[in-house]
Amino acid sequence: MGIKAVVAGAAGGIGQPLSLLLKTSTLITELSLYDVVNTPGVAADLSHISSPAKVTGYLPKDDGAKAAFKNADLIVIPAGIPRKPGMTRDDLFKINAGIVKGLIEAIAEVAPKAYILIISNPVNSTVPIAAETLKAAGVFDAKRLFGVTTLDIVRAETFVAEIAGKASPQELTVPVIGGHSGETIVPLFSQVEPKVEIPEDKYDALVKRVQFGGDEVVAAKDGAGSATLSMAYAGYRFAEKVLKALNGETGIIEPSYVYLPGVPGGEEIAKETGVDFFSVPIQLGKYGVEKALNPLANITDKEKELLKVAIEGLKGNISKGVTFAQTPAQK
Known part of the structure; x- marks a missing residue:
């Protein structure tokens, strides 16, 4: 069975390394790249890599988006502009919201059954925009729409391993729930497997670092961008898990930001949370989300406090996305 994967925003800071990683996957037979500039060049470059996927690049002319998406099995969307220093996620919102809505409209038409993985920030709002846009087109399947929050988990694994003195961070499972920006991110350190002890005096700083790790990168890049390489890795890691599940592998669990009432x-x-979109550990299967696992039963008092703050933030982010999607475009 051939798998067609698409990267929308493939020429960008996340898109290029993400496309490179996807090209190395043996699970993909066709890799289609779409962006407003440079995609034929990126595709030509990647096509020389000796892995099975056949690579093609599309531009907007001649209905390129639809050609790129047609009959796709998996579409990853890192499209949009990156956050620059001093820019709030809110400034990003209007531009990226419009970009995501346009892409989803094209997907609804030519690839309604695709698994859609959204990376474009702010994820807390862009995933509700995608859901509403798919609903309006009559093709929404909540089991196939994912907000990629894997970077928060990757960071949590890395930072917890540093504190706990573990040599290989990937051996840790650190559930991170909630949303995908700042205080909406809730790391559940009490549920890390295998168990680790976080010293009391380091707890708050560690939570903050997981929540605001992106700011470290924005500052270090000094005006030249945001987290692109770690995000590409995280996007690839999640995409690969979805592909493995499609391929029949069972028992794959990874948190993702999904439409809860639909899964x-x-x-x-x-x-329990009072929100419809929320990131929780998801069991992946052949048809996308098999099951959302409830992580809230055994959380600590500290985690309950973090959760309360996260839910407040999420409510605003979600309604903003829904409102944007339902408002006719200004001509």
């Missing part, structure tokens, strides 16, 4: 097990989490 098995999500209803009770939505009731």
Whole structure:
């Protein structure tokens, strides 16, 4: 069975390294790249790599987006502009929201069954925009729409391993729930497997570092961009898990930001949190989300406090996305 994967925003800071990583995957037979500039060049460059995927690059002319998306199995969307120093995620919102909405409209038309992985910030709002846009087109399947929050998990693994003195961070499972920006990110250090002890005096700083790790990168790049390489890795890691599940591998669990009322097990989490979109550990299967796993039963008092703050932030982010999607474009 051939798998067609697409990267929308493939020529950008996240798109290029993400496309490179996807080209190395043996699970992909066709890799289609779409962006407003440079995609034929990126495609030509990647096509020389000796892995099975056949690479093609598309530009907007001649309905390139639709050609790129047609019959795709998996579409990863890192499209949009990056956050620059001094820019709030809110400044990003209007531009990226419009970009995501346009791409999703094209996907709804030519690849309604695709698994859609959204990286474009602010994820807390762009995923609700995608959901509303797919609903409006009558093709929404919540089990196939994912907000990629894997970078928060990757960071949490890295930072926890540093504190706990673990040589290989990837051996740790660190659930991170909630949303995908600042205080909406809730790392559940009490549920790390294998168990680790976080010293009391380091706890708050560690939470903050997971929540605001992106700012470290923005500052270090000194005006030249935001987290692109670590984000590309995280996007690839999540995409690969979805592909493995499509391929029939079972028992794959990874947190993702999903529409809870539309996925098995999500209803009770939505009731408990009071929000419809939320990142929780998801069991992946052949048809996308098999089950949302409720991580809230055993959380500590500190985590409950973090959760409360996260939910408040998320409510605003979600309604902003929904409102944007439902408002007709200004001509």
